[in-house]
Amino acid sequence: MKILMSFVFPWITTLIFGGLCILQSQQIKQIRASRDNLIFENGTLSGYIRQIEQGQARLVKKISQAQSFKGRLTLPEVDPSIPAIWPTEGTITSLYGMRRDPFLKTYQFHSGVDIANFKSTDVLATASGRIEYSGKKSGYGNAVVINHGNGYKTLYGHCERLFVARGDKVQKKTLIAAMGSTGRSTGDHLHYEVVFAGEPLDPTMFVE
Numbered sequence: 001m002k003i004l005m006s007f008v009f010p011w012i013t014t015l016i017f018g019g020l021c022i023l024q025s026q027q028i029k030q031i032r033a034s035r036d037n038l039i040f041e042n043g044t045l046s047g048y049i050r051q052i053e054q055g056q057a058r059l060v061k062k063i064s065q066a067q068s069f070k071g072r073l074t075l076p077e078v079d080p081s082i083p084a085i086w087p088t089e090g091t092i093t094s095l096y097g098m099r100r101d102p103f104l105k106t107y108q109f110h111s112g113v114d115i116a117n118f119k120s121t122d123v124l125a126t127a128s129g130r131i132e133y134s135g136k137k138s139g140y141g142n143a144v145v146i147n148h149g150n151g152y153k154t155l156y157g158h159c160e161r162l163f164v165a166r167g168d169k170v171q172k173k174t175l176i177a178a179m180g181s182t183g184r185s186t187g188d189h190l191h192y193e194v195v196f197a198g199e200p201l202d203p204t205m206f207v208e
């Protein structure tokens with residue numbers, strides 16, 4: 001009996017161990033197969049990985065193309081009829097967008113930016129163009145409207161004095177008015193608007 005056991009036992013353990021190993025390697029194979037065929041964003045994971053690798057190769061190609069172009073590129077000259085500078089110096093006291101109206105005490109759309117400074121601070125044209133309006137303009141008080149001829153207009157409101165007349169040609173940075181508090185205003189400031197195709201846009205989008 002003792003002899004029999006010492007002969008059979010190693011064989012049984014070898015068989016069990018070997019069987020477990022085969023089972024394990026089959027399981028690993030199954031896991032690998034199911035991993036590669038996982039459904040991921042309307043495709044298999046392996047397909048998705050292939051797409052990423054292809055995208056990466058395309059990007060590497062684009063980067064090398066861009067690098068070869070880099071030294072040869074020059075920026076186009078900035079168009080002087082696009083209002084891309086601030087019209088005056090001062091502190092921005094109200095931004096473009098919805099705000100609590102200082103007179104109505106309700107939320108109203110503010111179609112420009114308010115810049116406050118001392119009375120008579122210089123107000124400059126932010127781009128070249130022709131004066132479309134210069135005078136009293138209801139709530140805006142003394143106001144200037146410049147037509148820049150490319151769909152853009154700019155408006156300068158609440159001025160103390162106006163230095164331009166309708167029809168005048170102005171350049172970028174021409175002195176057009178002096179800051180004030182005329183019209184619907186609570187203190188010396190400039191209300192500045194940038195209008196494109198009749199729609200007021202956020203003036204801060206145009207300046208650095």
Ligand SMILES: [Zn+2]
Pocket residue numbers: 094110112113114190191192
């Ligand atoms: Zn304003």
